[in-house]
Amino acid sequence: MKYQIRKKAILLLEDGTVFWGKVIGDQEGSSFGEVCFNTGMTGYQEIFTDPSYYGQLMVTTNAHIGNYGTYSEEVESEDIKIAGLICxxxxxxxxxxxxxxxxxxxxxKNNLLAISDVDTRALVAYIRDNGAMNAVISTKIDDLDALKKELADKPSMKGLELASKVSTKEPYFIGNANATYKIAALDIGIKKNILRNLASRDCYIKVFPYNSTYEQMNEWNPNGYFLSNGPGDPEPLSEAIEVAKNILKNDKPLFGICLGHQVIALANGVSTYKMHNGHRGINHPVKNLVTGKGEVTSQNHGFAVNKEELEANKNLEITHLHLNDDTVAGLRMKNKNCFSVQYHPEASPGPHDASYLFDQFIENINQSKA
Structure with a gap:
């Protein structure tokens, strides 16, 4: 244990609410983002490196963070993606x-500003009541007026396109080139473990940048298409939505996770909306309406698909529901080889309840070949 005098730090919410803490290490300065909380008891390294969390200040509800260190193999991207840590x-x-x-x-190593000794129970209760909002963590505790002014100029997550900030710049390959299946994956914030799950099912994956066209992806002649998870509001992703429309127009097998799920909904004319708090944790209950079974799932999203519009669409059906708030957790198209889920089947934070979805994708590809 290190015994040292630690600098005071502040968490300032956009509505003016203040929480006090202390800075971790010798980092100084300020970090801005949307404040949100994750209820997982473990998996902090995966959370911090998940591209879906880009631009967010992460509040960890588990009382102790850091007690098992970090391991270089347990990352979801090349570096930390959260804007800051509060614990x-x-x-x-x-x-x-x-x-x-x-x-x-x-x-x-990742130059991340983090603060501890914050009353996280009070903070989470406040966010639950008042909703996710922009905030700043800072060591500049003597100039709150300047922080408030700078915070007021930060854009809301609603309408914010962030996929371009985390997507690959150039296409790359994952898996065995002689694999049975070729998958074209659109990277709008993809996690490494998704690619591992596909590769373990005899897939060779070509990962394309967020702004790739259907023609560029189709030129590789894949057996199936995948739309990844990612950060920000799905509505500004016009290029990804157009890709989804063209995949569906050409009746190709399509699977989407999280942000990819929302893109598929938008491609079908179903809107999305910003949630009051979002779902972020590793024990979210979901009911599979097809099998009637319950699933314990890992989730990380601040936007959701409009349930009423989805139910009114004759070509779509809800396949999964979140049991806490009855929001859409999965959909499929009745007239196309396409399905998607709002949660993360690759995460497997203990239970492996949802890993069957990758097998379902492979089965869909086999059916399209027949």
């Missing part, structure tokens, strides 16, 4: 043999 108790020491860095070292 209660930060563990400078760790007790996991496999770990290769402490969380403090990992944060410093």
């Amino acid at each position: 209660k108790n930060f563990s400078y020491n760790y007790s996991r043999d496999k770990a290769d860095l402490s969380l403090e070292e990992f944060l410093k």
